[in-house]
Amino acid sequence: MRMVDIIAKKRDGHELTKEEISFFVQGYADNKIPDYQASAFTMAVLFRGMTKKETGYLTDAMMHSGETVDLSVLGSVVVDKHSTGGVGDKTSLVVGPLVASCGAKVAKMSGRGLGHTGGTLDKMESIPGMRIFLTQEEFINQLRNVGLAIIGQTAEIDPADKKLYALRDVTATVESIPLIASSIMSKKLASGSNAILLDVKFGSGAFMKTFDDAKTLAKAMVEIGDELHRDTRAILTDMDQPLGFAVGNSLEVKEAIDTLNGHGPKDFIELCIQAGSIMLEQAGIVKTLEEGRKKIEGQIANGEGLKKLAEFVAAQGGDASYITDPSKFPLAAHQVEIKANKAGYIRRIDSLSIGISAMKLGAGRETMEEAIDMAAGVVLRKKVGDRVEVGDVLAVAHTNKENVEDVYKDIHDAFEFQDEYLEVPNIVHAYIH
């Protein structure tokens, strides 16, 4: 088999076989196929697309390019929740404990934040002592004993994706639905969960800017999961404003704790309840989403979700006293109120701009090597649909940096107004299963 023939076949719009796709994936992972041929191939895929079958073969080959985790020893369904990346997205830290507190097993391999989106691992590390790498044995034991483990993905999982993603990033071939779908799903499938809930974001600050693109991506991923016999479902959620109020690592952990205490922001609670209900159904704990909703609401009201978060933190070496007493999280030196200079109803809060501002205040990194300031970020005081008068506080910037007035202005300008009252749609726009 020759790589040049495979590239030409895709270039001419023909369907590739399982063997041809495996030849490419394995050859690229083993450094036998050079970057220039892989670039030509990904560009051909970007223009020609892939059939459902080809996308399934690609995912399967990438998933098997490295180690796969076998969680079958647990003898029960293991559920994973994955978000395509948002601003203020601390959902795993709330849904994970809530679902686990109902008796389900929740396993998640997570990533770090890059650019304007935060990563669950960084948020976890704002709790002193928290370990994000466990051995496979520790991971399995924690799932058995606590029911919840969230860890970093090791270098041995899906090495083909690591290489391919880095290549796509610099060859303008990220924006291909079959390539995105297979990249996300191959990692999820390799990490061992047999039920997956995907939270596909759309809007400013999300990967997919429109609902229609997000829906196409979600459907492609659900189809891959079906093909490989994993119960895969997706929700499509709105990122046209940050999720909840808090954006920034320890600020988000504190909001997760508040939410488990029953005091979460309305949009965030709704997302947690809907995602949690679906995961409970996937785990076989409830028969209907309505039953799931009641159960999740009950676990917030009776404090069991919060107890599970503390148990999970302690199991991974973290200081659980931060969960019971969140005032222990250090505050940034400056908390600057950003005030409205006009009146009206908030129509939109540009998530991308708020995410970048939080990063500039110290909450994120522009390169993988940069250190982050756990206390930095933005806390919104107003959300879409709220009425605002001149002088009202829109948000509070938390930072240890000096001379960041330009960032305060960006936060202010991220708020868009209109004169008329508006209905705020439900955060979950569609459910695909």
Ligand code: URA
């Ligand atoms: N996230 C991934 O893991 N892969 C992609 O291709 C895009 C987003």
